[in-house]
Amino acid sequence: MRDEVRIFPLGVWAVSTSGETTSFLVDAGSTRLMMDVGLNPGHSLAIHSIPLTTVTHIFLSHSHSDHMQGFANLVFTRDTQQRQYGPAPRLNVIACGADLGRAQSLLEIFYPERKFDIDWTVVEPCSKIDVDAFQMTFFPTEHTVPGLGVVLAKNSKKLVVYTSDTVACDAVQEAADGAHLLVGECFGMQHDFGAVAKRMKHMCAEEMAELAESAGVLRVMPFHMHTPYTASDSRAHLINAIAARFSGEVIDPVPSRPIEIFLEEVSDD
Numbered sequence: 001m002r003d004e005v006r007i008f009p010l011g012v013w014a015v016s017t018s019g020e021t022t023s024f025l026v027d028a029g030s031t032r033l034m035m036d037v038g039l040n041p042g043h044s045l046a047i048h049s050i051p052l053t054t055v056t057h058i059f060l061s062h063s064h065s066d067h068m069q070g071f072a073n074l075v076f077t078r079d080t081q082q083r084q085y086g087p088a089p090r091l092n093v094i095a096c097g098a099d100l101g102r103a104q105s106l107l108e109i110f111y112p113e114r115k116f117d118i119d120w121t122v123v124e125p126c127s128k129i130d131v132d133a134f135q136m137t138f139f140p141t142e143h144t145v146p147g148l149g150v151v152l153a154k155n156s157k158k159l160v161v162y163t164s165d166t167v168a169c170d171a172v173q174e175a176a177d178g179a180h181l182l183v184g185e186c187f188g189m190q191h192d193f194g195a196v197a198k199r200m201k202h203m204c205a206e207e208m209a210e211l212a213e214s215a216g217v218l219r220v221m222p223f224h225m226h227t228p229y230t231a232s233d234s235r236a237h238l239i240n241a242i243a244a245r246f247s248g249e250v251i252d253p254v255p256s257r258p259i260e261i262f263l264e265e266v267s268d269d
């Protein structure tokens, strides 16, 4: 069997009026890691017929609602789905200390009567942790609130780099260096959103593409797109703006479908 990881883009929009907001599932067989949870992760996973009980790890990048709001509902629904799918493995939630505290508060607010079996893993910029056969290395983002991005590697191969929300900065550039797939923030194009992106500390398509190119990334998947790009012609402009500056493969994450990474095709770090 080929050693394979699949990335499901569950939510790729910056605002909830456009569609499900930021959330990805990294499916590596027995390890199923969510990178942020969006607003309604239960529904996003159900679309792909993935029981919530098979999610083993949740990484929360920062405390904005478009990334974290679905957390309590995910934990609760995963718990109740055990009646349907059988016992779930113990859940591991990974974030910086302040955001783990916020995630715990969300559970206390919405489910004060329940106790959930959760391992809480505190990480900070430059932390490295092992998650089964994978290594996760965290880096600081430069956003309106403190946040973390993550590099997911296996056997020294950088499979996925997830920027979360950030401006293009040295830490992101370094993290992306030599990666196979960059899941890169892309608020919009400069002429549409340059000023607001700068003020709210987001990356635009042009910056993300240039960062990916200079980091020698092979594939790029933009996310965190704003409302105009729900229209297919506007999104084609956005994808073309990236492709004009980036020599690798540009993946349009709409409609949501899994992106496959075969480990033997990924070069060593």
Ligand SMILES: [Zn+2]
Binding pocket: 062, 064, 143, 165
């Ligand atoms: Zn944010």
Ligand SMILES: [Zn+2]
Binding pocket: 014, 022, 064, 066, 067, 165, 224
């Ligand atoms: Zn966001």
